[in-house]
Amino acid sequence: MDTNKSISIIGGAGHVGLPLGLAFASKNFNVNLIDINTKSLSLIKTGKMPFYEVGAKKVLKNCLKKKKLSFSKNIKTIEKSKFIIICIGTPINQNLKPQTKKFFSFFKNLSKFVNKKQIIVIRSSVYPGVVDKIFKQYKEINQNISYCPERIVQSKALVELKKLPQIVSAKNIKSLLESKKLFSKICKKILIAEVKEAEMCKLFSNANRYINFSIANQFYSICKKHNMNYSKVREIMMHGYERNFNLLKAGFTAGPCLLKDTMQLNSFFKNNFKIGHSAMQVNEGMINIVIDEIKKIKNYNKKKYGILGIAFKAETDDTRDSLSLKLYSKLKKMKLKINFSDEYYKDKMNLNKNELVKKSNVLIIGAPHKAYSRLKIPKNKILIDIWD
Ligand SMILES: NC(=O)c1ccc[n+]([C@@H]2O[C@H](COP(=O)([O-])OP(=O)(O)OC[C@H]3O[C@@H](n4cnc5c(N)ncnc54)[C@H](O)[C@@H]3O)[C@@H](O)[C@H]2O)c1
Structure with missing residues (x-):
C-alpha cells in the first residue's frame, strides 16, 4: 500500500x-x-x-x-x-x-x-x-x-x-x-x-453568522411586540435597496456550531464579547416568543400541539442543540399535549406530518423543511410560524 x-x-x-x-x-x-x-x-x-x-x-x-x-x-x-x-x-x-x-x-x-x-x-x-x-x-x-x-x-x-x-x-x-x-x-x-489567524477565521465566521441571525431575530421580536409582520417589513426594506440585502429571515438559530463557537470566542475574550453574548440571548430567546404566542390562545392548556420539524434547521436530521427540541421539552414541562414530526430525524415518537396536522389544534414550525411548504393546514387550526 x-x-x-x-x-x-x-x-x-x-x-x-x-x-x-x-x-x-x-x-x-x-x-x-x-x-x-x-x-x-x-x-x-x-x-x-x-x-x-x-x-x-x-x-x-x-x-x-x-x-x-x-x-x-x-x-x-x-x-x-x-x-x-x-x-x-x-x-x-x-x-x-x-x-x-x-x-x-x-x-x-x-x-x-x-x-x-x-x-x-x-x-x-x-x-x-x-x-x-x-x-x-x-x-x-x-x-x-x-x-x-x-x-x-x-x-x-x-x-x-x-x-x-x-x-x-x-x-x-x-x-x-x-x-x-x-x-x-x-x-x-x-x-x-x-495558525492563530486560521483559528480566528473559523470562530469569527461562525460568530458572524450567529450575530447576523440575531439581528433578524431581534427585528422579528420588535415586530411581534407591535403586531407587525417582519417578513413584509424585510421585503420592503430589501426591495431595490442593496444595502439591506444581507438582512436575514428570522428563525430558530441553533445547532452544534454557531452558539458553541460564539461562546468559545466569548471565553477567549474574557467574557467581553458583548455582541456575541447578546446574540446568544436573542437567538436562544426565540422559543419564548413562541411560548408567548401559545399563551395568547384561549384555553391554551387544553389544546393539542404539534411541532413540524424537530431538527436544528431545514433539510437535516441533526437535533444537536436544536431550539425546536428545546421548545418541545419546555412545552412538555408546561404539561401541554404535544407531538412532533420530522422529515429526516428518525425516532419512534416521530409522527407522519399529515397525521400530526390531523391530531393537533396548534401547529408550530420547528424546522422549515421544504416538505411543509406543500402541507395543507386546515383553517380551523392555529399555525405558529416564526420562519414565515
Ligand atoms: N458539523 C458541522 O457542520 C461542522 C462544521 C465545521 C466544523 N465543525 C467542527 O468539527 C468538529 C466535529 O464536529 P462534528 O459535527 O463532526 O461532530 P460529531 O459529533 O458529528 O463527530 C465527532 C466524532 O468524533 C468521535 N469521537 C469523539 N471522541 C473520539 C475519540 N477519542 N476517538 C475517536 N473518535 C472520537 C465521535 O464519536 C463522533 O463520531 C467540531 O469541532 C465542530 O465544531 C463542525
Whole structure:
C-alpha cells in the first residue's frame, strides 16, 4: 500500500470526519475511519450513512466497492497512515465554557501512537491558542502539526468541500506543504494563514453568522411586540435597496456550531464579547416568543400541539442543540399535549406530518423543511410560524 495515500481520520464517523473521508477516498486515498462510535461505524461499513448528508450514500457505496475505506475504534491503527486528521467534537460545557481539557487529554493519549514523520492535521474548531499548546506538548513527539479548519454547512459537506477555499495553516514548513498538497486533491483553492489567524477565521465566521441571525431575530421580536409582520417589513426594506440585502429571515438559530463557537470566542475574550453574548440571548430567546404566542390562545392548556420539524434547521436530521427540541421539552414541562414530526430525524415518537396536522389544534414550525411548504393546514387550526 502507498503510505503517501493513507489517511486516518479520528472522529471518522462524525459529521465532519465522514464526508471528509469520503471526499479523500473518492480521490483514491486509503482512508481509515477511526471512531469510538461503533454503532455508526457498523452502519457505514454496510453502506448506510449514520446521518443525512446530500449525495453521500452513493459516494459511500462506491468507496466501499473500491475498498478505499477501513474502520476501527482503535487509535493504534493510525500507525499505517501518513496523515492523521483530527475531527473530534470540541463542545462547550453547561456554563458555556470550552472543554479544552478533554481535547488535550485526547492528544496526550494520541501521542503514544504517533511517529515523528506523520502529518497531524487538526480540523476540529478549536479555542484560539489550542494548536500552539499542542505543538509545545508534542515537542519531542512530532512537529508536523497543521490546522485546517472545516467551514462547510452541515449536510452539504460533499458539495461544499469542492467549492470552498480551504484555509491551511501549520507550525512548520513540512506540514504546511504536505497539508496544502493533501487538500488541493479535494478543494479548488488553498488559502495560507498563520495558525492563530486560521483559528480566528473559523470562530469569527461562525460568530458572524450567529450575530447576523440575531439581528433578524431581534427585528422579528420588535415586530411581534407591535403586531407587525417582519417578513413584509424585510421585503420592503430589501426591495431595490442593496444595502439591506444581507438582512436575514428570522428563525430558530441553533445547532452544534454557531452558539458553541460564539461562546468559545466569548471565553477567549474574557467574557467581553458583548455582541456575541447578546446574540446568544436573542437567538436562544426565540422559543419564548413562541411560548408567548401559545399563551395568547384561549384555553391554551387544553389544546393539542404539534411541532413540524424537530431538527436544528431545514433539510437535516441533526437535533444537536436544536431550539425546536428545546421548545418541545419546555412545552412538555408546561404539561401541554404535544407531538412532533420530522422529515429526516428518525425516532419512534416521530409522527407522519399529515397525521400530526390531523391530531393537533396548534401547529408550530420547528424546522422549515421544504416538505411543509406543500402541507395543507386546515383553517380551523392555529399555525405558529416564526420562519414565515
Ligand atoms: N458539523 C458541522 O457542520 C461542522 C462544521 C465545521 C466544523 N465543525 C467542527 O468539527 C468538529 C466535529 O464536529 P462534528 O459535527 O463532526 O461532530 P460529531 O459529533 O458529528 O463527530 C465527532 C466524532 O468524533 C468521535 N469521537 C469523539 N471522541 C473520539 C475519540 N477519542 N476517538 C475517536 N473518535 C472520537 C465521535 O464519536 C463522533 O463520531 C467540531 O469541532 C465542530 O465544531 C463542525
